[in-house]
Amino acid sequence: MDNNVPGKVKLTGIPPAPRGVPQIEITFDTDANGIHNVSAVDKSTGKENKITITNDK
Secondary structure, eight states: OOOOOOOOOOOOOOOOOOTTOOOEEEEEEEOTTSOEEEEEEETTTOOEEEEEEOOOO
8 A cells, every 4th residue: 555645734924933943733524424534733823724635536
């Protein structure tokens, strides 16, 4: 079985901080139709980015 990268989420605008200080919350959700929703939130700034991944073969 091959691993595939179905999509990428890039969270920009995170202020510089020492390693281990930024708190990023990642949420994965898959609905009954196999649609994947991924979100990333920087807890200190509230900046958020989301992606929806569908299986369009």
